[in-house]
Amino acid sequence: MLKRKIDSYIRDYYEITRNALLITGARQIGKTYSIREFGRSFKSFVEINFVDNPDAVDVFKNAKNSADILLRLSAMTTLPLIKGETLIFFDEVQKCPEIVTAIKFLVDEGSYRYILSGSLLGVELKNLRSEPVGYMGVKDMYPLDFEEFISCVGINEKVIEALRKAWENRMPVDEFVHNKIMELFRLYLVVGGMPAAVNKYIESNNLQEVMVVQQDIIRLYKRDIAQYDPDNKLYIEEIFNLIPPELNAKNKRFILKRLNENAKFERYQNSFLWLKNAGVALPVYNVEEPKIPLLLARSRNLFKLFQSDVGLLAAQYAEGIQLRIIKGDKDINFGSIYENAVAQELIAHGLEPYYYNNKKRGELDFVVEIGGKVLPIEVKSGKDYDVHHALSNMMDCDEYKLVEAVVFNNDNMRVSAKVVYAPIYMIMFLEKNDVAPIYYKVDLSMLQ
Numbered sequence: 001m002l003k004r005k006i007d008s009y010i011r012d013y014y015e016i017t018r019n020a021l022l023i024t025g026a027r028q029i030g031k032t033y034s035i036r037e038f039g040r041s042f043k044s045f046v047e048i049n050f051v052d053n054p055d056a057v058d059v060f061k062n063a064k065n066s067a068d069i070l071l072r073l074s075a076m077t078t079l080p081l082i083k084g085e086t087l088i089f090f091d092e093v094q095k096c097p098e099i100v101t102a103i104k105f106l107v108d109e110g111s112y113r114y115i116l117s118g119s120l121l122g123v124e125l126k127n128l129r130s131e132p133v134g135y136m137g138v139k140d141m142y143p144l145d146f147e148e149f150i151s152c153v154g155i156n157e158k159v160i161e162a163l164r165k166a167w168e169n170r171m172p173v174d175e176f177v178h179n180k181i182m183e184l185f186r187l188y189l190v191v192g193g194m195p196a197a198v199n200k201y202i203e204s205n206n207l208q209e210v211m212v213v214q215q216d217i218i219r220l221y222k223r224d225i226a227q228y229d230p231d232n233k234l235y236i237e238e239i240f241n242l243i244p245p246e247l248n249a250k251n252k253r254f255i256l257k258r259l260n261e262n263a264k265f266e267r268y269q270n271s272f273l274w275l276k277n278a279g280v281a282l283p284v285y286n287v288e289e290p291k292i293p294l295l296l297a298r299s300r301n302l303f304k305l306f307q308s309d310v311g312l313l314a315a316q317y318a319e320g321i322q323l324r325i326i327k328g329d330k331d332i333n334f335g336s337i338y339e340n341a342v343a344q345e346l347i348a349h350g351l352e353p354y355y356y357n358n359k360k361r362g363e364l365d366f367v368v369e370i371g372g373k374v375l376p377i378e379v380k381s382g383k384d385y386d387v388h389h390a391l392s393n394m395m396d397c398d399e400y401k402l403v404e405a406v407v408f409n410n411d412n413m414r415v416s417a418k419v420v421y422a423p424i425y426m427i428m429f430l431e432k433n434d435v436a437p438i439y440y441k442v443d444l445s446m447l448q
Contacts, residue, residue, distance in 0.1 A: 001037075001152055002030065002033075002152050002195055002198060002199065003035055003142070003148065003152060004030060004143065004148060005142055005145075005147075005148060006023070006030075006034050006139070007034055007037060007038065009139060010023075010034065010035070010038045010115070010139075011038065012102035013137060013139075014038075017109070017137070017351075018107065018113075018136055019134075019135055019136055020103045020106070020107055020113075020114035020115060020116060020132075020135060020136040020137070021091070021114075021115050021116070021136065021137045021138075021139060022100070022115075022117065022118070022136055022138045022139070023035065023114045023115070023116070023120075023139050023141050024118060024139070024140055024141065025119065025139060025140055025279050026119060026142075026221075026278065026279030026280050026308050027119045027120075027142075027217075027220060027221065027224065027279075027423070028141050028194055028196060028217050028220065029141055029142060029193075029194065029195065029279075030141070030144075030195040031117040031119075032091055032117060033195065033375075034141075035089055035091075035115055035117055035435070036089075038087070039077065039087050039089060041087065042085055042087040042113070043082050043085040043413065044079055044080050044081065044082045044085060044086040044087070044151070045079070045086070045087050045089065046073070046077050046081070046086060046087070046088045046089065047089045047091060048073070048076065048077075048088070048089065048090050049092055049250050050091065050093060050094075050095035051091075051092040051095055052090045052092075052094070056076065056096070057095055057096045058361070059072050059076065059100050060072065060096055060098055060099050060102070060250075060271060061096070063102065065105060066102070066105040066106050066108070066109040067109075069102060069105075069106060070106075070109070073088070074442070075190070081111075081112065083111045083112070084111070085110075085142050086111075086112045086113065087113045087114070087115060088112050088113070088114050088407070089114075089117075090114070090115075090116045090117075090118075091117050091118070091119070091408060092117070092118050092119070093116045093118040093121065094118040095118075095122050099116070099369040100116065100132065101132065103116070103132045103133035103135055103136050104136070105131075105134070106136070107135045107199075108135070110141070113390070116136075119279070120224065120225075120228060120277070120279075127377070128416070130299075142308070142344065142347065142348040143192060143193030143195075143308065143309045143311075143344070143348075144192075144193030144194075144195065144198055145193060145345055145349070145428060146341070146345060146425060146427070146428045147347045147428040148193070149184075149188050149191070149193060150181070150184050150188075152198060152202065153184065153187075153198075153201075153202060155181075155184070157290060159177065162174075162177070163177070163181065163324055163425075163426070164429055165192075165415075166413060166426075167422065167426045167429040168429075170337070170413060170415050170420060171413060172412045172413045172414065173304075173412055173413060173423065175247065175412065176227060176380070176422060178182055180413050181423070181425050182410060182423065182424075182425065183326075184425070185424055185425040186325055186326045186327075187201075187326055188311075188312050188341070188360075189199060189310055189311070189325050189334075189337050189338075189341060190207060190210070190311060190322040190325050190326060191207075191210055191311050192214070192309040192310050192311015192312060192313075192314070192315075193309055193310075193344075194213070194214065194217055194309050194311060194312065194318075196216075196217070196375065197210050197213045197214050197311055198214050199219075200213045204320060207322045207323065207326075210214075210311075210322075211315050211322065213312075214311055214312055214315035215315060216412055217312060218312060218315065218316065221240070221278075221280050222237055222240070224278065224280075225237050225240065225274075228278075229271075229274055231253045232271050232274065232345070235271040236271045236274050236275060237273060239271055239272065239281075239305070240275060240280070240281065242280060242306075243265075243306070243307055243313070243315075243316070244313055244316040244317055244336075246304075246305065247305075247306065247313070247336035247339070247340065248317075248336045259261075270307070274322050275305075278310055280308050281306065281308060282305070282306040282307070282308055282344060282347055282354050283303045283304070283305055284303055284304045284305075284306060284343055284354060284355055285298045285299060285300070285302065285303045285354055285355075285364040286299040286302035286303060286354065286355055286356070286357050287293070287299070287354045287355070287356055287357075288356075288357065289358075289368060289400075290356055290367050290374045290376060290394060290400050290402065291374065291400065292369055292372070292373070292374060293369065294354050294367060294368075294369055294374065295352075298354065302357070304339075304343075304355060306339070306340045306341055306343040308344065310337060310340045310341045310342065310344060310348075313336075313337060313340050314337060320358075320365065324445070325337070330340070334381030334382075335379070335381050336406075337381075337425060338379050338380075338381045339365060339366075339379050339402075341427070342365070342366065342377070342379050342408060342424075343366070345427045345428060345430070346366065346368060348431065349430060349431040350431065350432035351369075351370060351430070351431070351432050351434060352368065352369070353366045353367075353368050353377075354366065354368070355367070356376065356394070358390075360391055361390055361393035361394055361397070362390030362393060363390050364376055364377070364378060364390045365377055365378050365379045365390055366378075366379070367378060368430075370430070370432065373402075373403060374395055374402060375404065375405065375406065376391055376395070376402060376406075377403040377405070377406050377407075377408065378391050378405070378407045378408070379407075379408050379409075379424070380407055380408065380409040380410075381409075381410070381424075385407055385409035385410070385411070385421065386416075386421070388407060391405055391407070395418055395419065402418070403418065404418050404419075404420060405419050405420070406416060406419075406420045406422055406430075407419060407421050407422070408422055408423070408424045408426070408427055409421060409422070409423070409424060410423070410424060411423065413426070
């Protein structure tokens, strides 16, 4: 059993609200498994899968109200519906958007608790008639992040907490521990965070069998492309296949001319959006100024395109690369793989990554907003990690007023002036920190 952060999130969510919850994300990331585990805490757990049971779509499509839905539901299941003690799980809801619309009526009726999940939701539910705002929360789910991965392969919480304190206090990690976690990070680059691949590694320690699982997932994604967007499937699959070589190029920015000499972004925009909305690719857009809010400085058609899972990226490179990555082979360019791991960690932790590119000052791997400030990030896979001209130019610019930068690399923690040189695995501790108050009241006493 894989321990996931989403498990505690779901449990806490249902303790504080009566609303439904929709879990979204790419295929094969463990949504259904986590929901079923949560379902064990109820006296009765009813599951309706709209892919496995397509007849259920028609059953719910024409329902008039909550009483009608519940009547039809009771006819579809042999399990008891116990008021206040039943969790009803609607899976693959992209096949039945009507049930999403109807959730607010079911929540209002109040007899049972509801949880939903689905894949390709950004693609399939774009024409949803009435989103149940105020009745349903939405939680994005991703592959296992690095902290989840090392926990599942046997690193105990005390070690993780010691690493967290080293990050917070900007202190070096015990050298033996540092080397072992670096070894695990290289393993994570190969295995990645797809639950089936992680489980296969834990069961067998066989990287060849892990790669078979990963190739199956890649084929599944390509079948989805053909099934869900037949008009643009050739463009989408070509873009998907170009992610590894584009990231491995000197300029990691996605170059449309690799697709077609006369390609224009407007023509391919929907294909890029499909991959993003389906959760199988992560676009990271360019900004020319590291100023809050970064969104306002975003370039719409300049971006890097990362894989949703670093293990799938490694599986798309040449066979035999896995063992060389784990051994830290110096002849391999780790840059693209390291950057992919960092991009997916940032996104999984609620941070929106951008990359910085300025003709005068150079290019920086990532910039994020955190704690109300801009944090520049460089990712270095080689030895010369203290050589970073673009970062130095940015930090020396008085206009930007940047207080700190992080260079993630292979060595232990050290700090030099405003630059933190941190082990690459400490990306697992970089998380969104909402500084805005939850409650705010305007003082009107002087106007009364």
